[in-house]
Amino acid sequence: MSATSKAKANKRASGLMPRSQMPLRTLKVAMTVMCYLACLAIGALVLITRAVDDWSSDISGEVTVQIRPTDEAEMKTKLAAVAVVLDETRGVTGYKILAKEAGAKLLEPWLGNAGILDQLPVPRLVAVTIDQKAPPDFVALEKALKAGAKGVSLDTHRRWQDELNRMGDSLVRLGVGVLVLVTLSAIALVIFASRTALDANRQVVEVLHFVGASDPFIARQVQWQFLRAGLQAGLVGMFAGMATFILLGISSGTAASSGLADASYGLLIGGPEITSVVYLLFLLVPVVATLLCLVAARLAIMRILSNAV
Numbered sequence: 001m002s003a004t005s006k007a008k009a010n011k012r013a014s015g016l017m018p019r020s021q022m023p024l025r026t027l028k029v030a031m032t033v034m035c036y037l038a039c040l041a042i043g044a045l046v047l048i049t050r051a052v053d054d055w056s057s058d059i060s061g062e063v064t065v066q067i068r069p070t071d072e073a074e075m076k077t078k079l080a081a082v083a084v085v086l087d088e089t090r091g092v093t094g095y096k097i098l099a100k101e102a103g104a105k106l107l108e109p110w111l112g113n114a115g116i117l118d119q120l121p122v123p124r125l126v127a128v129t130i131d132q133k134a135p136p137d138f139v140a141l142e143k144a145l146k147a148g149a150k151g152v153s154l155d156t157h158r159r160w161q162d163e164l165n166r167m168g169d170s171l172v173r174l175g176v177g178v179l180v181l182v183t184l185s186a187i188a189l190v191i192f193a194s195r196t197a198l199d200a201n202r203q204v205v206e207v208l209h210f211v212g213a214s215d216p217f218i219a220r221q222v223q224w225q226f227l228r229a230g231l232q233a234g235l236v237g238m239f240a241g242m243a244t245f246i247l248l249g250i251s252s253g254t255a256a257s258s259g260l261a262d263a264s265y266g267l268l269i270g271g272p273e274i275t276s277v278v279y280l281l282f283l284l285v286p287v288v289a290t291l292l293c294l295v296a297a298r299l300a301i302m303r304i305l306s307n308a309v
Contacts, residue, residue: 024229027193031230031293034182034189035237035285036244041182042281043245045175052168059157059164063138065095065126068151075124078149082126085144091136094129186289187296190226194300197222205305215305223298230293234286242282 065086067078079097086095103122130136142154198205201222208218 024193024197024225027189027226028229028233030189031186031233031289032237032240034186035234035289036240037237038179038182038285039238039241039282040244041175041178042285043241043278045172046278046281048168048171048175052164055164056161057132059161061130061132063128063130063157064155065128065145066153066155067124067126067149069121069123070151078152079124079126081148082145082152085141085148086126086128089136089141089144091131091134092128092141093131096127098125098127100124183288183292186292190230190293190296191300194222194226194297195304197225198301198304215302218305219298219301222301223294226293226297227290230290231286234289237289238282238285241285 065082067075067082069075070078083095083097086092100122103125104120106125138154138156145152145154205218208221
């Protein structure tokens with residue numbers, strides 16, 4: 001039998017169990033919600049990964065030289081010595097000596113600006129930009145800085161970078177866990193709906209058994225209905241998830257919401273190297289939902305029919 005003949009036979013056979021008797025409305029609604037949550041989790045994973053990569057790149061591209069506070073004349077001497085070392089260090093692409101007020105301003109979020117900062121010995125800072133592809137030897141650089149001037153230390157921001165990476169990894173694992181839970185819940189839902197569909201069409205199943213229909217034939221009459229339901233739910237959930245990120249992308253308000261809006265906008269309407277991956281991941285949602293409904297429904301129905309014999 002050709003593929004066309006098989007398709008026509010399946011189409012005629014699918015009428016043996018009318019859609020009106022298939023209790024799939026609840027399944028469609030629940031699957032739509034799960035596909036929507038899956039799209040949100042995928043989008044959140046991409047946003048988190050991009051944010052952590054950007055932050056890590058910014059942190060790893062700069063180190064800070066700290067000089068303990070001293071009198072103005074000695075500070076100028078130490079700054080000059082630090083500048084000489086940085087100029088001679090391979091891998092340093094530039095540096096900027098920050099004003100004393102700039103260092104104090106960094107402490108304002110914790111200590112406030114009630115004048116107490118003027119009484120504290122705030123160190124002078126030198127922001128150093130490094131070549132990320134060929135970074136300098138930080139151990140040797142710190143030794144050279146300490147040899148050139150006393151009271152000088154080098155902060156490579158490694159601790160903050162490690163903390164940021166750990167936080168990003170935890171959030172990624174959380175997102176993957178959400179996807180796994182959504183998938184397992186969808187499988188359980190399809191199995192329950194398969195049993196309900198057979199119960200609703202028990203008389204039809206008994207007649208088909210009476211005339212000699214095989215279990216695979218009966219399973220096909222039900223599984224195509226689940227395939228259609230999974231495809232519809234997956235498409236609706238995917239478009240709803242994309243619409244959510246588009247709405248976030250055009251929103252505005254506080255600085256935090258503006259940053260989220262920019263990230264969401266770039267998720268779907270950004271560079272091709274990002275959007276192509278995101279759209280591919282979103283398109284996988286209806287595909288996976290369809291296959292999940294088809295395979296889970298067939299396995300569940302075959303098991304139910306075999307136990308009923």
